[in-house]
Amino acid sequence: MPTPRPVSTQRHVAEGLMLAIVGAVCFSAKAIVAKLLYLEGLDAVAVLGLRMLLAAPFFIVVAIWTWQRTPRLRAGDLWRCLGLGLIGYYASSMLDFMGLQYITAGLERLILFLTPSFVLLLNRLVFKRRVSSSQWASLGLAYTGIVLVFQHDVALGGDQVALGAALVLCSAFTYAIYLLLSGELLQRVGTLRLVALAMTASSIAALVQYALLRPFPSLFEQSLPIWRLSLLNATLCTVLPVFLTMMAVARIGAGTAAQTGMVGPVSTLFLGAWLLGEPISGLQLAGSALVIGGIVLMGLRRPVATSTARPTVVR
Numbered sequence: 001m002p003t004p005r006p007v008s009t010q011r012h013v014a015e016g017l018m019l020a021i022v023g024a025v026c027f028s029a030k031a032i033v034a035k036l037l038y039l040e041g042l043d044a045v046a047v048l049g050l051r052m053l054l055a056a057p058f059f060i061v062v063a064i065w066t067w068q069r070t071p072r073l074r075a076g077d078l079w080r081c082l083g084l085g086l087i088g089y090y091a092s093s094m095l096d097f098m099g100l101q102y103i104t105a106g107l108e109r110l111i112l113f114l115t116p117s118f119v120l121l122l123n124r125l126v127f128k129r130r131v132s133s134s135q136w137a138s139l140g141l142a143y144t145g146i147v148l149v150f151q152h153d154v155a156l157g158g159d160q161v162a163l164g165a166a167l168v169l170c171s172a173f174t175y176a177i178y179l180l181l182s183g184e185l186l187q188r189v190g191t192l193r194l195v196a197l198a199m200t201a202s203s204i205a206a207l208v209q210y211a212l213l214r215p216f217p218s219l220f221e222q223s224l225p226i227w228r229l230s231l232l233n234a235t236l237c238t239v240l241p242v243f244l245t246m247m248a249v250a251r252i253g254a255g256t257a258a259q260t261g262m263v264g265p266v267s268t269l270f271l272g273a274w275l276l277g278e279p280i281s282g283l284q285l286a287g288s289a290l291v292i293g294g295i296v297l298m299g300l301r302r303p304v305a306t307s308t309a310r311p312t313v314v315r
Contacts, residue, residue, distance in 0.1 A: 016251025020260035023244035028264040030237035031105035032271050033229055034097055040226050044097035047233070049210035049219050050226070051093075054234035056203035063196035073189065078197070080185050085198030088178025090205040095171035102164025104278045107153050109268040110146060110291050111168040117142055117295070118176035126180075138297035145290025152284045195242060262292050 037047050067073070073081075100108050117139050123129040153161045186194055210219055222230070248257045265288060272278035 012251050016248045016257070017260060019244045020248035020252065020257040021263055023241040023248060024261040024264040025267045026236055026241040026244065027261075028109050028268040029271060030233060031100055031108050031268055032275055033233045033237055034100050035105055035272075035276050037226065037229050037233070038101060040223070040229070042226065044094065044101060045210055045213055046219065047230075048094055048097050048206045050222070050230035051233045051238060052203035052206040053219065054231055055238045056200065056207075058235075058239045059196045059199040059203065062192060063200050066190070066193040066196060069190065069193065071188065073193070077185060077189055080181075081189060081194055081197040082201040084178055084182055084185070084194070085201030086205055088175055088182070089198055089202035092171045092175040092178065093202065094206070094209075095167050095174065099164040099167030099169075099171065102160040103168065104153055104156075105272040105276065106265070106269040106278060106280075106284065106288070107149050107161075107165065108168050109265045110149055110288060111165060112172050112175075113265050113291055113295060114142060114146065114169075115172045115176050115179070118173050119179050122176055122180055134297065138294045140294070141297065142291050142294030145287040145292075145294065148287030148290065149284050150287075152281055152287065156279070191246060262296065265292060 034047050037050075042050075096108070096112065099111075120131060120135060120139070124131050150161070150165055153165075182194065189197075207216075207219075210216060245257060248260070252260075269280060269284070269288060273280050
């Protein structure tokens, strides 16, 4: 007869699961807030600029706080952290926000959810690692689900849906590259320091981009509703879930925290229907179930879960 877990351990696990769920929902709400900002007249450049302008101070403080931690950060690792921030956070976020202008929040979240499949395929192509038959089957399930949801969105949104889906697909791909390249560095630098430095680099890049494309002072000339939504985007959908996810990983491990993140696409689907009026059809629900089922099967394989389930997801 198995020995029951101590009450303190059960409470620890329950707290970890709750933190992971709240973090996943907050991450996913980013798409909803971005859509609301588009309704206020902003575009992807302005939405990303405001998000990073308001989130940057938090990450700069953490970067300064972790700077003197041991082991000391080598110059080469510093540049790698900054470079990964440009790939995994700046480029990925920009592509994501651009794509969100053309597709529903539900489809966006499901496409981003394919990131583990890109890690799997890149491992196969670049590192020649074997992909099992069950993993190929999980890929088939996930991509079949995306096709179903894509068809649903095309029927509602027309040709621009293909452009939006392609942009978000590129976002998921660039983030998969970040995950692959950050593995060894993560062990040396530490999660908190890597996230802080990478997000700081991403923030600077987003603000420089805005300054090159627009008169920079116009970034500050926004209405009160836009500032409110941008503050939500920066805090509730960016800074808060980063730390919630890290706290969850400390309690239940990266693999379990990543699996709990399955609630993200589901929450986006219903939040989109509630706040944006995005329709939910049987085809969309079936496609979502296939995508989530495929990623669940993929996550059952430890090598894939290890390579993708990291507490550094800021999407």
